[in-house]
Amino acid sequence: MRESNAAEAGRRRPADRVALECWGGVDLGGTKIEAVVVDRAGEVLGKMRQPTPAEGGPDEVVQAIHETLEGAASAAGLTPRQLAGVGVGAPGAVNVNEGTLGHVSNVGRGWTTPYPVAGDLGARVGRPVVLGNDVQVAVAAEYRLGAGRPYRSLLGVWWGTGVGGGLVLDGVPWRGRGAAGEVGHMVVKPGGARCGCGRRGCLEAYAGRASMERRAHKAARKGEETVLFELMRKKGRSRLTSSIWARALSLEDALATWLIDRAVRMMGAGLASAINLLDVEAVVLGGGLGTRLGPGFASRIHAAMRPHIFVPERQPPVHVAELGELSGAIGAALLAQPRMT
Amino acid sequence: MRESNAAEAGRRRPADRVALECWGGVDLGGTKIEAVVVDRAGEVLGKMRQPTPAEGGPDEVVQAIHETLEGAASAAGLTPRQLAGVGVGAPGAVNVNEGTLGHVSNVGRGWTTPYPVAGDLGARVGRPVVLGNDVQVAVAAEYRLGAGRPYRSLLGVWWGTGVGGGLVLDGVPWRGRGAAGEVGHMVVKPGGARCGCGRRGCLEAYAGRASMERRAHKAARKGEETVLFELMRKKGRSRLTSSIWARALSLEDALATWLIDRAVRMMGAGLASAINLLDVEAVVLGGGLGTRLGPGFASRIHAAMRPHIFVPERQPPVHVAELGELSGAIGAALLAQPRMT
Numbered sequence: 052m053r054e055s056n057a058a059e060a061g062r063r064r065p066a067d068r069v070a071l072e073c074w075g076g077v078d079l080g081g082t083k084i085e086a087v088v089v090d091r092a093g094e095v096l097g098k099m100r101q102p103t104p105a106e107g108g109p110d111e112v113v114q115a116i117h118e119t120l121e122g123a124a125s126a127a128g129l130t131p132r133q134l135a136g137v138g139v140g141a142p143g144a145v146n147v148n149e150g151t152l153g154h155v156s157n158v159g160r161g162w163t164t165p166y167p168v169a170g171d172l173g174a175r176v177g178r179p180v181v182l183g184n185d186v187q188v189a190v191a192a193e194y195r196l197g198a199g200r201p202y203r204s205l206l207g208v209w210w211g212t213g214v215g216g217g218l219v220l221d222g223v224p225w226r227g228r229g230a231a232g233e234v235g236h237m238v239v240k241p242g243g244a245r246c247g248c249g250r251r252g253c254l255e256a257y258a259g260r261a262s263m264e265r266r267a268h269k270a271a272r273k274g275e276e277t278v279l280f281e282l283m284r285k286k287g288r289s290r291l292t293s294s295i296w297a298r299a300l301s302l303e304d305a306l307a308t309w310l311i312d313r314a315v316r317m318m319g320a321g322l323a324s325a326i327n328l329l330d331v332e333a334v335v336l337g338g339g340l341g342t343r344l345g346p347g348f349a350s351r352i353h354a355a356m357r358p359h360i361f362v363p364e365r366q367p368p369v370h371v372a373e374l375g376e377l378s379g380a381i382g383a384a385l386l387a388q389p390r391m392t
Numbered sequence: 393m394r395e396s397n398a399a400e401a402g403r404r405r406p407a408d409r410v411a412l413e414c415w416g417g418v419d420l421g422g423t424k425i426e427a428v429v430v431d432r433a434g435e436v437l438g439k440m441r442q443p444t445p446a447e448g449g450p451d452e453v454v455q456a457i458h459e460t461l462e463g464a465a466s467a468a469g470l471t472p473r474q475l476a477g478v479g480v481g482a483p484g485a486v487n488v489n490e491g492t493l494g495h496v497s498n499v500g501r502g503w504t505t506p507y508p509v510a511g512d513l514g515a516r517v518g519r520p521v522v523l524g525n526d527v528q529v530a531v532a533a534e535y536r537l538g539a540g541r542p543y544r545s546l547l548g549v550w551w552g553t554g555v556g557g558g559l560v561l562d563g564v565p566w567r568g569r570g571a572a573g574e575v576g577h578m579v580v581k582p583g584g585a586r587c588g589c590g591r592r593g594c595l596e597a598y599a600g601r602a603s604m605e606r607r608a609h610k611a612a613r614k615g616e617e618t619v620l621f622e623l624m625r626k627k628g629r630s631r632l633t634s635s636i637w638a639r640a641l642s643l644e645d646a647l648a649t650w651l652i653d654r655a656v657r658m659m660g661a662g663l664a665s666a667i668n669l670l671d672v673e674a675v676v677l678g679g680g681l682g683t684r685l686g687p688g689f690a691s692r693i694h695a696a697m698r699p700h701i702f703v704p705e706r707q708p709p710v711h712v713a714e715l716g717e718l719s720g721a722i723g724a725a726l727l728a729q730p731r732m733t
Contacts, residue, residue, distance in 0.1 A: 204568065216669070218669075218670075220561065220566060225561060225670070226671070227545065227670055227671020227672060228671045228672075228673065228706060229671065230671045230702065230703045230706070231669065231670050231671035232669065232671075233668040233669065233671075233702045234668075234669055236665075236668045236700075236702040237665035237668055237669055238580065238661040238662070238664060238665045238700050239579065239582060240581065240582070241580060241581070241657065241658070241660075241661040241700075248702065250699060250700060250702075251699075252661070252700075253700075316582065317582070319582075320579040320582040320593070321579070321665075323579060324577075324578035324579045324662075324665060325669055327574040327575075327577045327578055328557070328559075328572065328573065328574065328575055328578055328666055328669065328670075329559075329566070329568055329572050329669075329670075330567070330568020330569045330570065330571045330572035330573075330574075331568060331569075332569065358591060358592075359577075359579050359582075359591060359593075359594075361571065361574045361577040361589065361591075362571045365569060365571070
């Protein structure tokens with residue numbers, strides 16, 4: 052699972068660069084930690100990925116982040132101490148001002164009490180560390196370097212285990228009081244399906260991969276036929292991954308098709324609501340399912356939004372994210388850079 | 393219907409003021425035109441109201457706006473030419489850059505082709521005129537001078553014939569590409585009730601006064617008992633006004649109660665969706681129904697939002713608008729002022 056490489060090593064030699072003109076970025080996920088080192092323009096000079104320690108507490112997790120960052124820096128011919136700064140994108144309850152992370156359910160063995168991730172990592176690295184929300188930083192990266200480049204305002208929708216989101220409004224990430232962008236918890240059906248968050252009728256209750264998996268289990272238990280769990284066993288997985296969903300769709304599995312069709316319909320309603328409220332220029336679709344299902348599904352979501360868009364001559368385009376798996380890590384590195392307009 | 397007064401004439405004498413330190417504001421509505429003259433602080437120095445010409449085209453409407461503005465200026469001891477500038481808040485398709493207004497269905501005899509309201513009125517007044525969306529300017533006024541004063545970000549919801557909205561984000565009105573704030577056309581029930589806009593399942597299809605009136609007519613035709621239309625006839629009205637709804641509720645009319653309860657429930661879902669997406673600090677509730685039903689219903693909407701709010705410890709308060717009927721005209725005047733932070 053470890054991988055590490057010097058990106059485009061022939062074209063630019065990191066040793067030529069002034070140190071402190073490079074930034075580190077880390078995407079902390081439930082299954083993996085992804086780290087990059089980027090230059091001022093956001094170009095990736097080195098990267099590394101390793102699994103998130105499955106049973107670790109916050110201390111072990113920060114230790115693993117540090118190792119991954121060292122790998123990425125080394126691939127760029129640097130040490131972490133030579134970086135101008137480091138950004139970390141994380142799920143859960145991020146307190147940007149305090150640099151703490153709490154309410155993490157699926158990283159390591161999880162923790163609830165806020166842990167000073169920025170302070171702990173900063174002490175290990177010897178450089179300033181800033182913390183941000185994983186989806187918000189990924190959306191910011193797509194805005195600056197990816198599918199969002201042509202626009203000043205956009206809604207990013209990260210479609211995976213859950214449905215996350217991030218906003219850029221007039222060139223600036225909009226975070227509200229810290230928790231903006233929860234597009235997955237917009238209500239698409241009052242009193243509807245139970246969501247992982249405990250509420251009812253959220254978009255994520257229909258479109259999140261975890262919710263769809265729960266629904267598929269329920270249907271299978273009732274005797275409904277599906278290839279979903281057979282594919283899961285054959286691939287040796289314990290979860291219905293994005294590629295399993297994609298494969299089941301290509302096999303025209305009836306249950307998978309029904310669940311994804313419903314997810315697309317609800318995405319159409321939820322995202323159209325967001326557009327009617329905010330009138331941003333474009334939607335960028337990322338996340339495991341978003342990038343796996345790709346442009347065909349971006350078009351289907353666009354079509355599902357159309358009947359609900361209030362200004363019909365201004366249907367915002369729906370683009371697939373361009374930076375792929377690295378968007379989170381790159382976005383985290385950009386977060387550490389001095390803010391540019 | 394005409395009324396005109398010098399506000400607090402004893403306390404400040406407009407004749408003492410430097411001309412060009414006053415601004416005119418006009419709220420163009422379907423039934424009435426409201427004009428004010430305000431000072432730099434937004435304090436009302438004079439006001440006037442008259443009915444919108446029922447059968448007029450754009451030319452007659454602008455003529456009537458001009459007369460109303462003259463009345464307000466006169467009440468402040470001025471002529472329109474002495475104003476530093478004039479703002480007009482209007483319903484329909486406002487093109488802020490061009491100063492045109494199109495797709496107006498319920499002002500005068502209505503018109504579809506964009507008409508240069510700002511240019512025409514500017515030529516009559518001899519001062520610069522700016523045009524804005526009626527709800528957006530009213531929300532901006534509440535932000536600066538009304539219930540929104542304590543906050544940097546808020547969602548304004550104008551609950552009347554329709555359900556309009558406006559956003560202030562970090563102190564700046566957010567207009568998107570010009571059409572932001574359509575909270576009434578957020579989808580609260582995909583495939584649900586038909587909305588006045590032609591779509592299905594919009595919040596306005598459940599909570600807009602016009603939609604509720606259509607639904608009440610349908611129920612009455614089917615023989616359901618209600619005092620709503622009896623109250624309408626007694627009051628000599630042709631529409632179910634906000635005060636008729638309020639009266640029917642106080643009489644515990646079953647149909648009115650059911651319709652308003654449903655509206656409140658859907659408002660809860662729609663506004664919670666907006667909060668989960670934007671995480672603004674507060675909601676300000678205005679419009680005919682919002683101000684008529686008042687704090688009791690602001691509390692009920694707050695309670696209906698609660699089960700859907702993603703960060704439960706950050707329930708944003710719901711306040712009733714404070715500037716009442718003048719919020720639109722005052723907001724239009726503020727629009728004409730040089731932008732201050």
